[in-house]
Amino acid sequence: AVGEAFDKAAKILGLPYPGGPVIDKLAQTGNPDFMTFGRSLVDGYNFSFSGMKTSFLYNLQKKVKEDPDFVAKHLNDICASYQNALLDVLFKKLELAVKDYGIKHVAIAGGVSANSGLRKRLIQLGTDKNLTIYLPPFEYTMDNAAMIGIAGYYNLLAEETAPLSISASAKIKF
Template sequence: MGKNIKILAIESSCDETSAAVVVDGREVLSNIIYSQIDIHTKFGGVVPEIASRKHIEAISIVVDEALKKAKLDLNDIDAIGVTYGPGLVGALLVGLQYAKGLAYALNKPLIGVNHIEGHISANFIQYKDLNPPFVCLVVSGGHTYIVYMKDHGNFEVMGQTRDDAAGEAYDKVARSIGLGYPGGPKIDKLAKEGDEDAIKFPRANFHDNKSLDFSFSGLKSAVLNYLNQKDMKKEDVNRADIAASFQKAAVSFLVDNSIKACKLKNVNRIAVAGGVAANTYLRKSLIDAGNVNGIDVLFPEFILCTDNAAMIGSAAYFEYKNGKTAGMDLNAVPNLKIGER
């Protein structure tokens, strides 16, 4: 395979419609994102049917804009990459069918991309010389994993949430204290005004002390119980203290398990991915812990933490390089696991 392989990538797994042109998995020529956050905020979360309809309205526009910004046309593209899971099935199908139509009409290779692996690949865009092996912490609204990436396409899940994802817990706690959706950025901002030691919220403990799994449902319930007790006693609550104390408990869990994973695999690098990777408290806490333990901590820039097509284009390139393409029978897999093909 030669150099300058241009991938047109499409991402539509949730509520962002995105298209990008990526060269050799590292260089982003364009990364267009149409976000539906303002639409779904009024509902307190993503409404799947609305998300699918908005994807249909936006997808041609974002693809055209991605090509225009990259100063290319469809004939210049070498392959089409697209997210096929995990995600909302209706949303996934919009991007997938559009990508399949392009690949068929242009007689270009089609590459199906695992959305979670796409998040990991955002680090290859940010850090041009980054190569496996390394440990990756994937934290988003729908997923929380600790993954050992031995090589491109070779993933070992070392830990994962047993219930709520970290970002999901953020959203639910934010809603409970009246911050609204999306909860992550709002808790991160409010927590800066609070005392993280004001309330001792619990962290899950598993019988298997070697486990690197997570559980955030108990932490979420502890916040709700605290609020209910205050309400029954007619006592005021300090929302900033709640946000800061909750965030400390959640982030310390993520940080401790990530450091343990590095020690188990004898690697000195953690790459962080997913929407929660934009959280400023997580960034500081993990970098501080990395400094203490001699571990480099890598974060993509904020725009690459959220759902975007550039990360899909990067992952698609490495799949293509390994000879992994898909047929026209490729279908959406809403519950696709990391490492599955």
């Protein structure tokens, strides 16, 4: 998940958990083109950020070996570059889905929906592609549990329930 990719990078940088909001704040005054990180692009609409996390770690290790103060000197630029790389992957997939399915409405939810870079890009995409964009207020972006809870509430009202024997699968195909 992209939130976990933000958190891993923050940990590597010595930033507090959760790392996404910290990286986002630092990225706002950094140069998104300062560093290049590999973009993990799997086929279709699926995401994988493991290659990007590895690219982040190895690039940073190389730079720190050359200059031990690299992170301290360039923290905002590092954060902006990594955030930009993660958002590039998200938006490549989103734009593909918009094109392939004729999507006209886009909503985001979960913790990463608070990310200022994501919100700005989504608003711009809406303008460019004539999409209706739904952004939750910031107070509803901090915890995915709120979104899951409200979905469960509406399913219960509609008497749409699942048996207790249901199980989760991380490998389910969509």
